[in-house]
């Protein structure tokens with residue numbers, strides 16, 4: 475009798491070694507995308523849900539960066555993952571720490587491009603300000619990023635990666651045997667770094683889905699604020715598909731001034747913007763829109779502006795964040811005087827809106843809002859281009 479062929483128990487067919495570049499980076503894939511990728515690579519369908527849960531927890535809960543350490547997976551399966559996938563983050567190139575504790579990271583993404591990520595510590599919490607694009611296509615005339623041409627959109631992985639890198643730097647991954655610590659260092663996330671998040675919609679949406687997942691990074695949607703300059707057609711979509719809180723960069727109370735400060739206003743003006751917000755019924759007082767308003771001396775900071783502002787936003791559950799202008803080399807504006815900012819804030823407050831004045835953080839390291847720009851990527855717009863787009 476001839477010997478019967480040995481029965482292969484392993485249903486996986488281990489493939490030949492793939493070159494690193496053709497491996498799929500797990501970081502930034504949503505659960506659904508990772509599920510499909512695991513199956514496409516050869517994971518048996520009936521195991522996939524469980525494997526996905528295990529891998530997800532290792533990466534996003536424990537912060538693990540290699541498959542070999544995933545000890546609840548069979549050795550063969552770990553080797554299989556290593557053949558097909560990578561766990562790749564962008565790199566922190568430099569880190570600066572301000573006298574007020576703010577940390578600014580210069581982060582390198584694929585292609586050698588750089589973006590900035592800022593961590594702002596507060597009492598018992600902390601906010602991470604992340605970037606969504608390298609540069610920006612828009613040219614707000616008071617914003618440093620606006621002077622740098624758009625190089626490219628960040629991938630979902632590069633957006634999620636910024637959160638993970640900050641947690642690495644702050645030492646915020648859980649330690650298995652240590653008692654659970656409920657205080658979170660990165661407790662809040664704002665998409666207020668470089669770029670216009672709604673011009674990179676799909677990647678931002680997928681990245682937010684990953685960071686909101688409650689078995690991983692677990693940042694709840696109410697702790698995430700997406701700031702937009704006013705990409706009107708994408709606003710409703712953002713509320714519906716991302717569901718995080720929204721900040722809108724208003725900055726002016728007449729179209730004439732807003733055209734100059736936020737040139738996207740020439741496409742979707744103040745009325746179009748506010749009508750969209752007003753038309754969205756799910757907004758409630760607990761999920762107010764934040765209006766961002768930068769205080770520029772003699773440009774948009776008069777009492778009349780404050781009164782026009784409250785009239786314009788009436789009917790929208792809102793809070794107004796007043797930001798003293800953060801200066802940068804060559805900026806064409808000055809910061810309003812403190813007394814002026816307070817007078818403006820009082821008028822808005824008396825009309826029934828919270829109107830906090832934002833304390834600029836990390837100014838000594840140029841980490842404040844609107845000061846970000848990667849200096850090694852010298853693809854800047856000419857001052858003529860900026861002036862033309864802003865209609866100056």
Ligand code: SAH
Nearest residue numbers: 617666669670701702703723766800843844
């Ligand atoms: N592109 C998005 C998000 C990034 S900018 C947006 O424009 O909303 C984040 C916030 O910083 C925006 O409200 C922006 O208007 C504001 N900002 C830009 N430059 C600034 C500066 N120099 N001083 C103060 N705030 C600034």
Ligand code: SF4
Nearest residue numbers: 610614617620669703
């Ligand atoms: Fe771009 Fe926002 Fe800066 Fe305007 S304020 S140039 S939209 S990053």
